[in-house]
Amino acid sequence: MNITATSTTPSVVFDESSSTLVIRGESYPENAFEFFKPVQQWVEQRARASRFVLELAVTYMNTSSVKCVMDLFDRLDLAYEQGADVLVRWRYSETDERIRELGEELLEDLRAPKELLAQR
Amino acid sequence: MQLDELYTFSNKLSDQGVLLCFNGPFSHGIIEQLGHALRRHVQESGGAGPTVMDVFGVFVEQTQNIQSYVSRELAGLEGASFGVVAIIKEGSRYVVQSGNRIRDEHTRPLLGRLDALARADAAALKAMYKQQLRAQIGPGESAGLGLIAMARAASEPLSYRIDPGRDGCSFFTLRVTV
Numbered sequence: 001m002n003i004t005a006t007s008t009t010p011s012v013v014f015d016e017s018s019s020t021l022v023i024r025g026e027s028y029p030e031n032a033f034e035f036f037k038p039v040q041q042w043v044e045q046r047a048r049a050s051r052f053v054l055e056l057a058v059t060y061m062n063t064s065s066v067k068c069v070m071d072l073f074d075r076l077d078l079a080y081e082q083g084a085d086v087l088v089r090w091r092y093s094e095t096d097e098r099i100r101e102l103g104e105e106l107l108e109d110l111r112a113p114k115e116l117l118a119q120r
Numbered sequence: 121m122q123l124d125e126l127y128t129f130s131n132k133l134s135d136q137g138v139l140l141c142f143n144g145p146f147s148h149g150i151i152e153q154l155g156h157a158l159r160r161h162v163q164e165s166g167g168a169g170p171t172v173m174d175v176f177g178v179f180v181e182q183t184q185n186i187q188s189y190v191s192r193e194l195a196g197l198e199g200a201s202f203g204v205v206a207i208i209k210e211g212s213r214y215v216v217q218s219g220n221r222i223r224d225e226h227t228r229p230l231l232g233r234l235d236a237l238a239r240a241d242a243a244a245l246k247a248m249y250k251q252q253l254r255a256q257i258g259p260g261e262s263a264g265l266g267l268i269a270m271a272r273a274a275s276e277p278l279s280y281r282i283d284p285g286r287d288g289c290s291f292f293t294l295r296v297t298v
């Protein structure tokens with residue numbers, strides 16, 4: 001999985017060495033469901049294979065993108081309950097309180113292991 | 121519009137603190153470009169980082185709501201893709217106000233949703249947001265989160281009105297103060 005960022009979509013890159021899928025940047029495409037669908041399908045497969053980390057390092061998301069990310073979290077939660085080794089990591093700039101608040105809210109209901117990390 | 125009217129019109133917008141105003145057919149490209157300009161203007165007018173992103177977020181939700189509504193519901197209707205959006209600075213606050221045509225049969229359900237949002241406090245809005253995040257939506261439907269997110273970002277209750285129009289459509293105006 002290697003999707004290059006555009007001005008309204010994030011980059012989505014899988015790093016084999018750390019088994020981490022990183023979603024980075026801003027997300028407000030015309031059709032978020034269309035953009036995230038292949039990512040959701042890929043995560044669904046990969047999360048059950050072996051250790052899997054999903055890392056969000058977004059700086060802005062519109063509400064449809066938030067809904068798509070929630071769907072990713074739900075899939076990981078389900079995989080976790082079925083025994084998969086997964087982790088959700090939310091990175092935010094320490095000066096960006098909106099993204100921190102969004103991360104806190106989205107991670108709140110997650111049962112799978114999670115990390116909320118501030119960056120300088 | 122006559123030769124002498126544009127100057128008057130421009131002065132009127134400036135006097136009312138309008139930072140940016142667009143009236144015309146909405147497209148993803150237009151929304152993106154206006155969004156970039158808005159972020160710069162709000163920042164230059166003294167808006168703090170979180171304020172810039174709150175105003176931008178409300179702008180994106182309003183304009184994408186309009187774009188998806190008109191393309192889904194008003195396709196083929198003359199001038200249907202037209203909308204208007206304005207970003208206004210009022211004292212230390214920012215207002216995002218937009219308008220578009222809406223089918224008459226959609227006005228009552230929309231007003232019902234907006235009235236419910238206007239009555240909700242912060243905790244109730246959060247609960248509504250979380251519930252809608254998990255709601256199943258059909259193909260082609262919107263996430264249904266935009267209005268709730270705007271109500272949460274707003275510093276006062278959303279205000280809105282419907283003006284009667286033609287061709288079975290009315291004109292819907294939404295005003296969000298950040």
